[in-house]
Amino acid sequence: xxxxxxxxxxxxxxxxxxxxxxxxxxxxxxxxxxxxxxxxxxxxxxxxxxxxxxxxxxxxxxxxxxxxxxxxxxxxxxxxxxxxxxxxxxxxxxxxxxxxxxxxxxxxxxxxxxxxxxxxxxxxxxxxxxxxxxxxxxxxxxxxxxxxxxxxxxxxxxxxxxxxxxxxxxxxxxxxxxxxxxxxxxxxxxxxxxxxxxxxxxxxxxxxxxxxxxxxxxxxxxxxxxxxxxxxxxxxxxxxxxxxxxxxxxxxxxxxxxxxxxxxxxxxxxxxxxxxxxxxxxxxxxxxxxxxxxxxxxxxxxxxxxxxxxxxxxxxxxxxxxxxxxxxxxxxxxxxxxxxxxxxxxxxxxxxxxxxxxxxxxxxxxxxxxxxxxxxxxxxxxxxxxxxxxxxxxxxxxxxxxxxxxxxxxxxxxxxxxxxxxxxxxxxxxxxxxxxxxxxxxxxxxxxxxxxxxxxxxxxxxxxxxxxxxxxxxxxxxxxxxxxxxxxxxxxxxxxxxxxxxxxxxxxxxxxxxxxxxxxxxxxxxxxxxxxxxxxxxxxxxxxxxxxxxxxxxxxxxxxxxxxxxxxxxxxxxxxxxxxxxxxxxxxxxxxxxxxxxxxxxxxxxxxxxxxxxxxxxxxxxxxxxxxxxxxxxxxxxxxxxxxxxxxxxxxxxxxxxxxxxxxxxxxxxxxxxxxxxxxxxxxxxxxxxxxxxxxxxxxxxxxxxxxxxxxxxxxxxxxxxxxxxxxxxxxxxxxxxxxxxxxxxxxxxxxxxxxxxxxxxxxxxxxxxxxxxxxxxxxxxxxxxxxxxxxxxxxxxxxxxxxxxxxxxxxxxxxxxxxx
Ligand SMILES: *Cc1c(COP(=O)(O)O)cnc(C)c1O
Numbered sequence: 001x002x003x004x005x006x007x008x009x010x011x012x013x014x015x016x017x018x019x020x021x022x023x024x025x026x027x028x029x030x031x032x033x034x035x036x037x038x039x040x041x042x043x044x045x046x047x048x049x050x051x052x053x054x055x056x057x058x059x060x061x062x063x064x065x066x067x068x069x070x071x072x073x074x075x076x077x078x079x080x081x082x083x084x085x086x087x088x089x090x091x092x093x094x095x096x097x098x099x100x101x102x103x104x105x106x107x108x109x110x111x112x113x114x115x116x117x118x119x120x121x122x123x124x125x126x127x128x129x130x131x132x133x134x135x136x137x138x139x140x141x142x143x144x145x146x147x148x149x150x151x152x153x154x155x156x157x158x159x160x161x162x163x164x165x166x167x168x169x170x171x172x173x174x175x176x177x178x179x180x181x182x183x184x185x186x187x188x189x190x191x192x193x194x195x196x197x198x199x200x201x202x203x204x205x206x207x208x209x210x211x212x213x214x215x216x217x218x219x220x221x222x223x224x225x226x227x228x229x230x231x232x233x234x235x236x237x238x239x240x241x242x243x244x245x246x247x248x249x250x251x252x253x254x255x256x257x258x259x260x261x262x263x264x265x266x267x268x269x270x271x272x273x274x275x276x277x278x279x280x281x282x283x284x285x286x287x288x289x290x291x292x293x294x295x296x297x298x299x300x301x302x303x304x305x306x307x308x309x310x311x312x313x314x315x316x317x318x319x320x321x322x323x324x325x326x327x328x329x330x331x332x333x334x335x336x337x338x339x340x341x342x343x344x345x346x347x348x349x350x351x352x353x354x355x356x357x358x359x360x361x362x363x364x365x366x367x368x369x370x371x372x373x374x375x376x377x378x379x380x381x382x383x384x385x386x387x388x389x390x391x392x393x394x395x396x397x398x399x400x401x402x403x404x405x406x407x408x409x410x411x412x413x414x415x416x417x418x419x420x421x422x423x424x425x426x427x428x429x430x431x432x433x434x435x436x437x438x439x440x441x442x443x444x445x446x447x448x449x450x451x452x453x454x455x456x457x458x459x460x461x462x463x464x465x466x467x468x469x470x471x472x473x474x475x476x477x478x479x480x481x482x483x484x485x486x487x488x489x490x491x492x493x494x495x496x497x498x499x500x501x502x503x504x505x506x507x508x509x510x511x512x513x514x515x516x517x518x519x520x521x522x523x524x525x526x527x528x529x530x531x532x533x534x535x536x537x538x539x540x541x542x543x544x545x546x547x548x549x550x551x552x553x554x555x556x557x558x559x560x561x562x563x564x565x566x567x568x569x570x571x572x573x574x575x576x577x578x579x580x581x582x583x584x585x586x587x588x589x590x591x592x593x594x595x596x597x598x599x600x601x602x603x604x605x606x607x608x609x610x611x612x613x614x615x616x617x618x619x620x621x622x623x624x625x626x627x628x629x630x631x632x633x634x635x636x637x638x639x640x641x642x643x644x645x646x647x648x649x650x651x652x653x654x655x656x657x658x659x660x661x662x663x664x665x666x667x668x669x670x671x672x673x674x675x676x677x678x679x680x681x682x683x684x685x686x687x688x689x690x691x692x693x694x695x696x697x698x699x700x701x702x703x704x705x706x707x708x709x710x711x712x713x714x715x716x717x718x719x720x721x722x723x724x725x726x727x728x729x730x731x732x733x734x735x736x737x738x739x740x741x742x743x744x745x746x747x748x749x750x751x752x753x754x755x756x757x758x759x760x761x762x763x764x765x766x767x768x769x770x771x772x773x774x775x776x777x778x779x780x781x782x783x784x785x786x787x788x789x790x791x792x793x794x795x796x797x798x799x800x801x802x803x804x805x806x807x808x809x810x811x812x813x814x815x816x817x818x819x820x821x
Contacts, residue, residue: 100151113185117194145169355527366397498526622660720761
């Protein structure tokens with residue numbers, strides 16, 4: 001077994017890196033590519049990758065944080081090395097992959113490699129659930145299956161494990177070879193070949209050939225026979241196990257599936273012998289994924305009785321963390337689908353990003369992880385809690401209780417969930433972020449029920465990953481150095497306030513803008529430190545504005561005089577940063593070009609007013625026919641800025657672009673852009689749906705279903721006439737929630753279990769009715785009002801408005817829920 005040496009000198013040799021090592025004895029425990037997620041800086045090796053944001057930009061800040069080892073591709077860093085090691089390579093991603101591939105070679109326990117178009121993460125997580133009893137498993141965190149995620153996953157391998165499970169995902173030709181060389185699976189698992197990611201390939205066969213490269217040198221290969229019927233390549237594995245719905249010669253031939261509402265029985269001929277398993281799911285995808293897992297367990301010689309027992313207990317995989325509002329102004333993150341150190345680390349990382357409350361509490365059950373001693377396990381956990389700055393730990397379970405001495409924070413321990421509930425009082429929790437992390441058998445649902453605020457069943461679910469993806473898309477459109485102001489006015493276009501601002505702050509936007517002072521104060525109270533511009537500063541709110549360090553937009557002489565007078569009246573004679581709005585053609589707010597001389601005269605009298613930026617707003621940035629007008633607006637702003645800078649003797653930030661301006665007018669980006677609707681996933685100028693993802697899903701549930709006959713009518717004034725036997729579902733959403741009455745009488749549609757169904761009759765205040773005839777559904781089923789498939793743009797168009805109005809019209813009584821993968 002080749003021994004891997006994690007000294008930096010030896011890593012430098014391995015990577016053929018040009019290096020200047022100031023301390024060649026440093027040892028590397030952690031590989032890092034994300035500057036924000038480094039928990040132990042002194043043990044980390046940071047790879048400066050060139051993605052949407054150039055990783056080299058973060059180096060100075062990381063040095064300050066204590067990171068001592070870097071792999072870079074820009075030569076200039078070598079010369080600044082002082083107490084820091086730099087390894088220079090041509091390709092930093094290639095170096096990361098090479099290092100992981102070498103690291104992998106020292107382990108010779110079985111490695112399961114999973115690929116396929118869907119189900120990779122579910123199959124991986126289920127195998128983890130099914131095999132943890134008798135294996136010590138290392139697996140990819142979350143869905144780390146990319147060119148970057150795979151090396152980071154493989155780096156988790158260690159001596160105390162005896163099985164590894166990694167997933168590999170590709171979107172382009174030639175990617176799988178690289179992943180194969182890093183993972184080197186000994187057992188291959190193919191989930192399926194669906195339509196996902198077809199875009200990157202010339203056809204299905206090319207995609208299949210590419211995926212199959214993962215299995216080039218496996219000993220054992222597990223696959224769905226039906227999907228490989230047309231595969232022309234050869235299977236290299238010594239041993240294969242396949243399953244099929246149609247082919248009786250398959251190792252596992254599925255004879256019958258008996259679906260009930262929430263569980264199903266799968267009956268199969270396993271090498272000719274009839275066997276059956278029960279699983280607590282009845283949807284198509286879960287059934288296929290469970291069969292794949294069944295085959296893996298058979299391959300590993302797990303006895304049938306064991307397989308049956310474990311399959312019955314499969315738990316749903318909630319891959320996303322949800323942020324909900326709790327009692328007494330708390331925020332609750334409930335992550336109770338599995339419990340192991342890896343997923344604890346991910347959840348703590350998310351908790352750490354929550355700045356809105358001063359205090360962080362963790363309710364943690366015993367961690368179910370075989371292999372390591374309780375002492376070693378909880379020493380590790382205690383370190384994680386310190387790094388995540390947990391203020392209070394509530395430990396539930398005999399094992400964590402027995403290690404109480406290891407934890408430094410405020411702490412309480414209970415032997416089981418019941419005894420915790422006996423002592424529970426909601427009043428103990430106030431204005432804090434609470435993470436619930438419990439193994440399934442501890443049934444933390446009972447705790448979350450008590451801590452979460454009751455929701456009326458309509459929710460607006462905000463996908464924070466999509467928000468980050470959209471933000472990065474727009475960042476990639478900017479020149480290096482161009483700043484980005486994110487518009488979070490009007491409750492972040494209906495999506496929430498501090499929750500959104502918090503993520504934007506974490507992902508380093510430069511500025512925020514709100515419409516009113518009150519909105520800015522809410523952000524400050526939630527820990528937002530970014531500079532914030534207020535677009536409509538009311539004179540009556542100046543005091544609060546200055547106290548909260550918010551920066552006013554000054555758009556005319558009245559507001560200028562008011563603010564200048566106010567600033568002079570304050571005892572502190574400090575500088576006040578203001579933003580001048582120039583009216584270049586929108587004719588809403590702003591100084592006209594002809595006002596500038598007078599403006600300069602006044603500004604000269606108030607040297608404590610410092611111009612932070614000068615900007616204008618485009619009237620028709622999305623409209624190609626008005627591009628000439630847009631150009632004239634830009635020209636006016638440039639002229640005005642030049643004049644102001646000359647007269648004032650200093651420079652300031654200049655900006656004019658909103659979302660459509662960013663996409664359509666790169667020449668107008670200037671020093672900063674103001675990103676609004678696009679960050680929420682909507683931009684008519686971006687035609688490729690994969691680049692942007694709408695962040696909001698508005699959903700509700702069916703409260704009642706009834707069967708009606710011709711002649712019956714539905715809703716007010718009998719406007720919904722039934723003409724054939726029909727099933728009608730009532731849902732809890734009405735115009736008071738922001739669903740326009742214009743969407744009644746068949747105009748609006750919603751999605752019920754994947755089917756589009758029309759609204760029938762009049763939309764009521766709190767409810768409306770859907771015609772669900774022919775659609776398989778029941779009371780309490782989920783109903784999608786809009787999401788990334790039935791899009792808000794479509795809804796807006798039907799009622800003759802724009803997405804902005806629909807989003808900002810969603811009433812405040814609709815609870816916002818934030819999800820994070
Ligand atoms: C709302 C707003 C924006 C953002 O516009 P989008 O079209 O949503 O990107 C930019 N600038 C000003 C002044 C705004 O009021």
